[in-house]
Amino acid sequence: MNKDTDYAFVIEGKMALPYQYFAGAVGSKFIVALRDEKKIFGVRCDRCNKTFVPPRQTCERCFAPLTDHWVEVEPTGAVTGFTVIRYAEPYQPKEPPYVLALIKLDGADVPIAHILECGDVGKARIGMRVRAVFSEEPRDTILALSHFEEET
Numbered sequence: 273m274n275k276d277t278d279y280a281f282v283i284e285g286k287m288a289l290p291y292q293y294f295a296g297a298v299g300s301k302f303i304v305a306l307r308d309e310k311k312i313f314g315v316r317c318d319r320c321n322k323t324f325v326p327p328r329q330t331c332e333r334c335f336a337p338l339t340d341h342w343v344e345v346e347p348t349g350a351v352t353g354f355t356v357i358r359y360a361e362p363y364q365p366k367e368p369p370y371v372l373a374l375i376k377l378d379g380a381d382v383p384i385a386h387i388l389e390c391g392d393v394g395k396a397r398i399g400m401r402v403r404a405v406f407s408e409e410p411r412d413t414i415l416a417l418s419h420f421e422e423e424t
């Protein structure tokens with residue numbers, strides 16, 4: 273007995289889909305400051321006594337609007353977690369292996385995820401003091417902040 277699916281004719285393929293991503297007013301201001309001023313800004317919720325980097329439009333705890341509460345944080349901080357990227361994927365910012373770390377910047381209360389270059393990937397440690405390295409070339413992405421390196 274024949275079912276409809278016995279006659280299914282399937283051609284597998286892949287489509288390239290051009291797109292634009294709008295970082296939003298808060299994300300755009302954050303990236304422009306990285307690119308043009310080589311400064312790292314977050315937003316502060318005075319009610320919760322928390323500074324968020326990367327910045328967000330509203331406080332994740334009390335939902336207060338934060339778009340007018342910008343604060344600059346230090347380009348230094350500490351690693352709070354990390355993983356070693358060992359497999360290449362087309363969307364990755366660099367060739368593996370490399371360390372993707374969570375870094376709590378001095379003056380911030382939440383960590384930001386970014387690339388940590390520390391020579392050998394096996395040298396990465398929780399608590400390691402790190403410093404931001406900004407891109408020499410103008411970049412219109414988070415990679416305006418090229419990576420973090422161990423503070424000396």
Ligand SMILES: [Zn+2]
Nearest residue numbers: 317320331334
């Ligand atoms: Zn809050």
